Amino acid sequence: MTIWKPELSGQGPVYRQLAQAIANAIEHGELQPGQRLPTHRALANQLGVTVGTITRAYSEAEHQGWLTARIGAGTYVREESSEPALSWHIRQPDPERIELWQNLPILQDRQNAFSDAVDQILATPGRLNALMEYSSVNGELSQREIVSQWLQKYGFSTAIPERLFFSFGAQNGVLLSLMACGAVGETVLCEGLTYPGLSTLSHSLRIQLKGLAMDEEGLLPQALEKACQSGNYRTLYLTPTVQNPTTATMSLTRRQEILALCERYQLTVIEDDVHGILPEKRPPALAELAPERVIHLGSFSKNTSAGLRLGYMLVPAHLHTAMSIAVRGSCWMITPFMIELTCQWLVSGHADRMLLQQRKILRERGELLRHHLAKFGVQYQEGGMHAWLPLPPYWRCQSFVQAANQQGIGVAGAELFSAAHFPSPQAVRLSISHPGDNVSLDKALCILRELLETEPTPQWII
Numbered sequence: 001m002t003i004w005k006p007e008l009s010g011q012g013p014v015y016r017q018l019a020q021a022i023a024n025a026i027e028h029g030e031l032q033p034g035q036r037l038p039t040h041r042a043l044a045n046q047l048g049v050t051v052g053t054i055t056r057a058y059s060e061a062e063h064q065g066w067l068t069a070r071i072g073a074g075t076y077v078r079e080e081s082s083e084p085a086l087s088w089h090i091r092q093p094d095p096e097r098i099e100l101w102q103n104l105p106i107l108q109d110r111q112n113a114f115s116d117a118v119d120q121i122l123a124t125p126g127r128l129n130a131l132m133e134y135s136s137v138n139g140e141l142s143q144r145e146i147v148s149q150w151l152q153k154y155g156f157s158t159a160i161p162e163r164l165f166f167s168f169g170a171q172n173g174v175l176l177s178l179m180a181c182g183a184v185g186e187t188v189l190c191e192g193l194t195y196p197g198l199s200t201l202s203h204s205l206r207i208q209l210k211g212l213a214m215d216e217e218g219l220l221p222q223a224l225e226k227a228c229q230s231g232n233y234r235t236l237y238l239t240p241t242v243q244n245p246t247t248a249t250m251s252l253t254r255r256q257e258i259l260a261l262c263e264r265y266q267l268t269v270i271e272d273d274v275h276g277i278l279p280e281k282r283p284p285a286l287a288e289l290a291p292e293r294v295i296h297l298g299s300f301s302k303n304t305s306a307g308l309r310l311g312y313m314l315v316p317a318h319l320h321t322a323m324s325i326a327v328r329g330s331c332w333m334i335t336p337f338m339i340e341l342t343c344q345w346l347v348s349g350h351a352d353r354m355l356l357q358q359r360k361i362l363r364e365r366g367e368l369l370r371h372h373l374a375k376f377g378v379q380y381q382e383g384g385m386h387a388w389l390p391l392p393p394y395w396r397c398q399s400f401v402q403a404a405n406q407q408g409i410g411v412a413g414a415e416l417f418s419a420a421h422f423p424s425p426q427a428v429r430l431s432i433s434h435p436g437d438n439v440s441l442d443k444a445l446c447i448l449r450e451l452l453e454t455e456p457t458p459q460w461i462i
């Protein structure tokens with residue numbers, strides 16, 4: 001039982017004093033990472049204040065990044081390692097470890113593609129200097145034409161220059177879309193398990209997320225309808241194709257059901273389709289079915305280069321002004337040179353080659369995954385960068401992540417994806433694209449298979 005006693009400064013509202021006392025205690029080591037805080041009621045009794053004051057203080061400290069609340073389990077001092085937004089590290093060449101916890105594109109050599117594109121740009125007199133100036137809010141018409149045509153080739157028929165905006169990758173696309181929808185400070189609906197980048201953004205924008213129940217096809221229409229009947233919501237964020245993290249892909253019927261509800265309850269949908277370019281076959285994007293209800297987000301991160309930070313959005317006409325304001329207000333424009341470089345790759349065929357290479361290697365890795373883990377019910381969509389592994393009943397998520405970690409394998413536990421403390425299942429996400437080569441992936445999967453076959457040793461405590 002925690003016996004921490006906060007020291008209040010006596011200045012300002014009590015909830016702020018308490019939030020400050022929590023921050024001080026963590027900074028001075030009086031409260032340790034992972035330590036549980038007193039219950040709201042216990043602390044309210046101790047300090048002689050209302051439970052509401054404690055709730056407000058904890059939520060303020062949580063917003064500031066000091067605490068994390070776990071549904072039904074209490075409030076804890078945040079541990080760096082359990083917080084994806086704060087403990088971000090990319091592919092590390094540590095020979096002792098194999099990481100399967102981030103959706104990084106398969107490594108590719110872009111040297112030739114880059115120099116070809118730069119040669120093209122430099123070959124046109126004045127072009128480079130023009131790209132170094134301020135430009136229009138959504139790139140040049142010719143660039144939007146190139147991107148639209150390329151997307152149409154891959155089945156996105158609603159990709160037309162008039163609807164297309166650029167972004168700094170899909171993550172920035174989510175931010176711009178939330179801004180354009182006027183969602184800042186509101187409650188946004190989403191899948192109960194969702195892309196952690198949305199949670200990070202919501203945290204900064206003081207957006208409340210309301211995570212909704214899902215099944216093997218993703219968001220459940222009944223859950224959406226129930227939420228819409230009980231509150232006034234305007235925005236729904238969804239990843240209907242190769243959902244991150246569960247891999248769920250909505251059937252056409254499910255898509256139509258969800259869109260019918262969005263129409264009935266006047267919801268704008270932010271369709272995050274960043275993984276949707278990878279599968280060779282997929283159902284139509286939501287934006288194909290309801291172009292005026294859906295902002296469709298994609299990016300070149302997963303198929304050509306994450307470092308170029310180029311994404312695109314297909315935006316309904318009534319949101320064009322709001323989207324222009326969001327882009328202007330946040331960055332004036334998306335880097336013209338980067339748009340041009342990508343367009344060169346789209347025209348020259350380098351982008352197709354890179355996409356096909358991603359698909360080919362992901363296909364090989366999908367086979368390895370099935371070979372090792374099919375009998376454990378691993379869920380995987382062809383072309384996906386990640387798989388979802390529900391754990392056998394004898395494994396708890398946290399212990400499995402820890403056990404894998406001890407064996408040098410990094411996997412992502414379901415809790416990382418929980419939207420606003422939505423109950424997370426005993427499952428882990430395996431990013432098969434993360435390892436540098438297929439041999440390392442094979443080795444990691446062998447180790448995980450052995451772990452899954454073994455019941456963990458019971459831990460004793462008195």
Ligand SMILES: Cc1ncc(COP(=O)(O)O)c(C=O)c1O
Nearest residue numbers: 103169170171195244274299301
């Ligand atoms: C669902 C989803 N949206 C957005 C992103 C971020 O994409 P980008 O690198 O284009 O910002 C990711 C990255 O994994 C993702 O999984």
